Amino acid sequence: MAAKLERSEQALYTFATRGHRWRFVRKYWPLYVLSIPGILYFLIFRYIPLFGSAIAFQDYNVFKGIKGSEWVGLDNFKRMFQYAEFLPILRNTILIGLYDLVFAFPVPILLALLLNEVRAMLYKRIVQTVVYMPHFLSWVIVGGIVVGVLSPSTGIVNHLLSLFGIEPIYFLGENGFIRTILVGSGIWKDSGWGTIIYLAAIASIHPDLYEAAQMDGASRWRQIRSITIPCIMPTIVILFLLQIGNFLDFGFERVFVFLNPLNSDNGEIIDTYVYRAGLVDRQYSYTTAIGLFKSVVGLLLIVIGNKLSRRVSGEGLY
Amino acid sequence: MIMTKGQKWFNVFNMLLLGAIGLSMVLPFVHIIAQSLSDAVAINAGQVTFWPIGFTLGSYKLILQDPSIWIGFRNSVTVTVFGTLLNLLLTAMLAYPLSRPEYLFRRAVLLMVLFTLVFSAPLIPNYLLIKELHLLNTLWALMIPMAISAFNLFVMRSFFMNLPNELLDSAKIDGCGEFRIFWKIVLPLSKPAMATMGIIYAVAHWNRYAEAVFYVSDRRWIPLQVRLREIVFTDQYGQSDVTSELLVHLSPEGIKMAVIVVATLPIMLVYPFLQKHFIQGMLVGSIKS
Numbered sequence: 183m184a185a186k187l188e189r190s191e192q193a194l195y196t197f198a199t200r201g202h203r204w205r206f207v208r209k210y211w212p213l214y215v216l217s218i219p220g221i222l223y224f225l226i227f228r229y230i231p232l233f234g235s236a237i238a239f240q241d242y243n244v245f246k247g248i249k250g251s252e253w254v255g256l257d258n259f260k261r262m263f264q265y266a267e268f269l270p271i272l273r274n275t276i277l278i279g280l281y282d283l284v285f286a287f288p289v290p291i292l293l294a295l296l297l298n299e300v301r302a303m304l305y306k307r308i309v310q311t312v313v314y315m316p317h318f319l320s321w322v323i324v325g326g327i328v329v330g331v332l333s334p335s336t337g338i339v340n341h342l343l344s345l346f347g348i349e350p351i352y353f354l355g356e357n358g359f360i361r362t363i364l365v366g367s368g369i370w371k372d373s374g375w376g377t378i379i380y381l382a383a384i385a386s387i388h389p390d391l392y393e394a395a396q397m398d399g400a401s402r403w404r405q406i407r408s409i410t411i412p413c414i415m416p417t418i419v420i421l422f423l424l425q426i427g428n429f430l431d432f433g434f435e436r437v438f439v440f441l442n443p444l445n446s447d448n449g450e451i452i453d454t455y456v457y458r459a460g461l462v463d464r465q466y467s468y469t470t471a472i473g474l475f476k477s478v479v480g481l482l483l484i485v486i487g488n489k490l491s492r493r494v495s496g497e498g499l500y
Numbered sequence: 501m502i503m504t505k506g507q508k509w510f511n512v513f514n515m516l517l518l519g520a521i522g523l524s525m526v527l528p529f530v531h532i533i534a535q536s537l538s539d540a541v542a543i544n545a546g547q548v549t550f551w552p553i554g555f556t557l558g559s560y561k562l563i564l565q566d567p568s569i570w571i572g573f574r575n576s577v578t579v580t581v582f583g584t585l586l587n588l589l590l591t592a593m594l595a596y597p598l599s600r601p602e603y604l605f606r607r608a609v610l611l612m613v614l615f616t617l618v619f620s621a622p623l624i625p626n627y628l629l630i631k632e633l634h635l636l637n638t639l640w641a642l643m644i645p646m647a648i649s650a651f652n653l654f655v656m657r658s659f660f661m662n663l664p665n666e667l668l669d670s671a672k673i674d675g676c677g678e679f680r681i682f683w684k685i686v687l688p689l690s691k692p693a694m695a696t697m698g699i700i701y702a703v704a705h706w707n708r709y710a711e712a713v714f715y716v717s718d719r720r721w722i723p724l725q726v727r728l729r730e731i732v733f734t735d736q737y738g739q740s741d742v743t744s745e746l747l748v749h750l751s752p753e754g755i756k757m758a759v760i761v762v763a764t765l766p767i768m769l770v771y772p773f774l775q776k777h778f779i780q781g782m783l784v785g786s787i788k789s
Binding site: 195203206207210211212213214216217219220221223224226227228229230231232233234235237238293296297299300301302305308309311312313314315316318319320321322323325326327329330331333335336338340341344370374401402427434435438439442453456457460461466469470472473474476477480481484 | 504506507510511514515517518519521522524525526527528529531532535543544546548549590591593594596597598600601602603604605609612613616618619620621622623624625626627628629644645647648653677678679682703706707708709710713714725728729732733751753756757759760763764767771774775
């Protein structure tokens with residue numbers, strides 16, 4: 183993105199010699215001084231950990247440090263795929279990511295299309311205000327609300343189920359429900375918020391298109407299908423690509439708050455496992471290998487997704 | 501516009517559907533507030549739906565007597581206020597040079613920042629760094645490591661790039677130094693952008709949970725969200741010095757729900773401002789990319 187922008191700006195200044203260039207930097211030195219803290223921040227807090235990831239190839243020992251620890255090559259990565267423990271977690275991460283893509287991704291698009299059809303402006307605004315709200319709550323609070331609503335003894339859902347003669351269900355205590363709860367709570371929290379970007383895309387469609395369509399006698403449904411959806415397609419593609427790139431990044435908080443021994447078989451994902459096995463059980467090198475694996479896959483997904491999208495639709499992230 | 505019968509039905513159906521979706525966002529709250537205000541008998545019998553039964557403020561009294569709630573509250577407020585100030589200062593200081601053509605390292609720095617968006621380091625090396633810097637179990641661990649968000653940096657840079665050049669030029673002609681231009685002209689002109697970004701950063705600080713779990717285990721420094729999770733999910737509420745007479749009439753569920761209400765309240769109070777500013781900020785960001 184930025185790279186694209188930069189190319190056009192480049193070569194605003196050309197310098198005959200190094201001396202000229204240096205004198206120019208000296209002239210505008212305050213700009214360079216201002217940027218130092220920010221650059222240091224990125225170097226220290228983003229790049230040092232990146233180099234620190236070298237411990238994935240070591241048998242890291244806290245007392246020996248990175249310099250003194252023994253190098254073991256790809257052993258930690260081999261262990262990942264040999265140990266029976268990791269594979270179910272990889273499976274959970276992929277399945278939850280997939281469910282999120284299939285079920286959560288389309289919801290804001292549908293919601294935006296429905297909102298766009300509302301002609302009563304006040305009603306539209308009230309609905310918007312209400313559906314944006316959950317986005318601002320923390321995952322802990324969303325988790326708390328889910329606990330309250332799904333509680334087997336006191337929650338409203340089981341209350342309703344009992345009206346149909348169904349025995350109370352402890353939803354959070356069963357492996358069968360956890361993935362639904364994880365994806366569903368995300369839909370509840372963020373799909374209203376997700377409509378903003380689509381509504382903005384819809385608002386930028388030229389009204390002439392709709393007028394011409396109406397002249398030709400196109401129904402509202404036909405207008406949605408032939409004008410609105412094609413016009414917001416680029417936005418959909420770009421957000422889809424971003425989502426693909428974050429496929430394994432479902433998020434630590436939103437899973438961790440719901441996780442308990444009764445549902446962790448289906449609920450534990452890479453992020454929560456890295457915390458438990460890494461920080462709590464102190465298997466530093468092994469879990470760094472897992473984290474690195476995740477980051478590399480994420481990068482590959484972005485690159486592949488971008489290539490595919492360029493081939494299919496001509497749209498890409500960069 | 502003339503509507504056919506089918507379109508009229510669609511309109512009615514659409515409004516009802518959206519109304520139902522809206523209700524699904526509101527009703528859980530009503531349910532929770534109702535429970536937090538009900539007594540144990542009604543809650544345990546599963547009678548409470550959307551209206552309190554056996555009205556009592558006991559759950560709230562109990563929570564507000566719990567000192568750990570107040571400690572969490574204090575820590576969260578501290579991190580939110582100072583963390584946000586740090587965010588704004590550092591983000592603006594880096595975004596401004598990046599918006600100026602006279603800054604020759606622009607491309608290199610932008611690429612460096614962009615790379616962190618697509619490839620991030622795993623948890624453990626981050627943890628070891630925080631530990632090495634002696635930031636573990638301090639509130640600094642919840643402020644410094646997240647001092648600049650790459651995404652917000654790009655948004656602020658594009659805002660600075662859109663400032664009218666004539667203003668900067670005339671200031672230079674008047675003999676203003678670069679620092680003065682930044683401090684006296686650029687920042688005051690950017691108040692709306694800074695407000696938007698400040699709110700984005702502040703909500704993130706208030707809601708932050710993961711980093712607190714990773715980096716802070718000392719009970720004196722845990723933020724509200726961590727305490728909240730303990731109470732709601734592991735039933736560790738109240739302290740030994742709480743009068744047991746209060747507990748008799750209260751249900752654990754009611755107490756949990758009261759904690760949720762208390763923690764949600766600050767966000768609800770600022771929500772009207774949030775909504776307005778957030779949407780502006782989000783749109784600026786999307787136009788940019």
